[in-house]
Amino acid sequence: MGLLDDKVVLVNGGSQGVGAAVARAAVREGATVAVTGRRPGPGEALAAELSAAGGAARYIRADVSDAGQARSSVAEVIGAWGRIDCLVNAAGLTSRGTLLDTTPELFDQHVAVNLKGPFFAMQAAVADMVARKAPGTVVNIITSSAHGGQPFLAPYVAAKAGLIGLTRNAAHAHRWDRVRINGLNIGWTATEGEDATQREFHGAADGWLDEAAARLPMGKLGQPDEIADFVVLLLSDRSGVVTGSVIDWDQNVLGGLD
Template sequence: MFSHLLSGHSILVSGATQGVGRAIALAAARQGADRITITGRNSERGGTVVSELEELGARAVFIETDLENVDSARASVSRAIEEFGTLDHVVNAAGITTRGSVLNTDQDLFDRHMAINVRAPFFIMQEAIKHLKERGASGSIVSIITTSSKGGTPILAPYAISKAALAAATKNAAHAHRWDRIRINGINIGWTDTPGEDAIQRRFHDADDTWREQAYASQPMGKLGQPNEIADFVVFLLSERSGVVTGSIIDWDQTVWGCEDA
């Protein structure tokens, strides 16, 4: 098993106050990242995660960030650099999955998905790449995308569209900066067991306390995706142990896309 994959490195993880983002930040600390910036909207949860990271031996800071605001998204990068001197890795883990179909999505909902799910990650990548180029340093970026970027279900129209755009942005940036030795990849995660998913199930699908049991039983592996498992994969992809991989959008799911049951 690999260890200390990010030893001595600095990392920024957006949307890291809970769920997949939190798990990634903690996994990075366990793998030696000693300067960790987390961003999100909830300062109380942010403070809790900072304490967890510090218990693992990392220096950590929470930056309250409104990803609907481009200046706030950009500032999260500059503030991370100001806090810790350099930035080596970025993970775009923040996102929203508010339901909406082609027929009932209004402009505000559409714009909010585009702002948080693709515009903010784009400008965070932009600022991080500028910093790495100024240093003449290699680095890596991973964006958490979704299998819904392949099209999604009817109730996920703005979500699917915004994440498909993020997939394209990931590939475009990876191609543009491969000669700068900046590796940029994305992960299409499937249905994942997170606090955010629990809230979505209860708000939009009238779910009760049994929804997880039913969901787990419906999946080939007998469970939903787990944040800690995704986090370990993300840390590996950020690290030099993943070699030259760049511009890849990797399906992290138990659906085999393109295949059908007879």
């Protein structure tokens, strides 16, 4: 449909999982795309895949938990293409910790990846949009667990709940600049990272995904390509004037009880 024709898009945490799916969908819709990640292997492979499919794409090695690298990833996009039109913050850390066993170091790691990185990437991207007096869009990938979540996700929930507040605050601050900022509270999603997390922290064996899917209302976990299509819609003009919205993209209903 060409929803993102001629748009320059940066996907932080875009070398795998939901971020990679967003990058593929954005290229398919006509965008020029850069993806960031800490590991060159997956990032370079994805950029090559997107380029081979006819898209303009590049990989930027960056650890967005470092504010300087989060900002410099935006600067590299602007240096390459003259501007940034769309930003997606898809990087996430989901290592486990409860209120009682979370160390200050683990807490700081979650804040750095799940809140500080998005903050400073948004700062750099929105600054470019405002300086050019051009409209732009940001989508933050958050989590339905930010409503409360499981006991073993305490630092993750704390940081992601902060990202909800940041999304709304920034959207309010920059609505007159025509910069639209929204978020998605995604539910349990089938990604490479989730597979590793289930095996590392919960002792999951082969076949865990099918067993988990069978217990869910729709018979499957969330799919990255489905999330990506929704993100592209929010990045595009087809989502109209919507800003400051944090949408629950999940098959569980907040407040619903059986």
